Amino acid sequence: MEIKEIKIKIIDMADRIWQMLNLIEKGFMENKLEPLSSAIKEENFINEAEKILTKNIIELSKIVKSAEVKQELMIMEQMVETLERMGDEAANIIERIEIKVIENLLFSDLGVRQFNETFSAMKKSVEMMREFLNKKNPELKERIIDNGFHVKGLVERYRKEHFERLIQGLCTPMAANMYFDMLDFTGNLARHSSNIVKLL
Numbered sequence: 001m002e003i004k005e006i007k008i009k010i011i012d013m014a015d016r017i018w019q020m021l022n023l024i025e026k027g028f029m030e031n032k033l034e035p036l037s038s039a040i041k042e043e044n045f046i047n048e049a050e051k052i053l054t055k056n057i058i059e060l061s062k063i064v065k066s067a068e069v070k071q072e073l074m075i076m077e078q079m080v081e082t083l084e085r086m087g088d089e090a091a092n093i094i095e096r097i098e099i100k101v102i103e104n105l106l107f108s109d110l111g112v113r114q115f116n117e118t119f120s121a122m123k124k125s126v127e128m129m130r131e132f133l134n135k136k137n138p139e140l141k142e143r144i145i146d147n148g149f150h151v152k153g154l155v156e157r158y159r160k161e162h163f164e165r166l167i168q169g170l171c172t173p174m175a176a177n178m179y180f181d182m183l184d185f186t187g188n189l190a191r192h193s194s195n196i197v198k199l200l
Contacts, residue, residue, distance in 0.1 A: 001056040003069070006076055013049050013083040014130045016042045020090045021123050021189075028097050028115075036094045043094075046087035053080045075199050086126075086192045092185045096178045105175040108165065114158040115182060121151045122186045125193040132197050141197045148194035155187035 023039035026032075057077045061070055099105070107115070128144045131137070159180060166176045 001053075001060075003060070003072070003076075006053060006056060006060075009049060009053055010076065010079055010083065011130070011133050013046055013053075013080070013087075014126075014133055016046050016049075017083065017086050017090060018123075018126055018130060020046075020087065021119075021126060024090060024093055024097065025119065025123075027094070027101075028119075031101055033098060033101055036098055039094055040091065043087045043091045046084060050080050050084035050087075078199055079196055082192050082196050086189055089185045089188045089192065093182055096182050096185075100175070100178055103174070105172070105178060107175060107179060108170060111162060111165070111171070111179060114154075114161070115179065115186075118151060118154045118158060118183060118186050121147065121154060122190040122193075125151060125190040129193040129196055132200070136200065141200075144197050145194045148190045151187055151190035155183045159183055 020039045020042045023035040023042070027035035027039070054077060057073050057080070061073045064070055064073070100107075125144055125147045128140055128147065132140045132144060162171070162176060162179055162183075165171050166173065171179070
């Protein structure tokens, strides 16, 4: 596998994460398991792609002479690893939503709005990251990093507000734990998007 093909497959991994997020959003809003099952199929593909690409990158690194190309390959390997982690974070959200659906756990209307706001902001990071991988726009890089901090702020703020609702008895401990986890995994996805563009 040549470097050009590896780059194409890295972009494909990012595109599949985007598809996962759209399916997760659909499953959460419709409170249905079917979209989540489709999202897991995308995650399985991402995991397999990570194994294949990592193997090919290592093999190429052993035969190339140029230090510059070796550095480029090392960056690619880190990108592949980070994209695989993003698939894992998305899968963690899926697992929590599946529990929510099966156990019929309810989030407050405010909690749903706050999660949707955070999730949508994170999706913006991922969307811009995909565009950056295609165009390498320096201005876009800064916007992705700034948006990552915005998502982090939302996670911290809404975690605190939801904890207050828990104390007030407005939600159950089990639902609160699911909610906290979903916020954290969402924040991690935005952080990973920032980390990818920082490599380039």
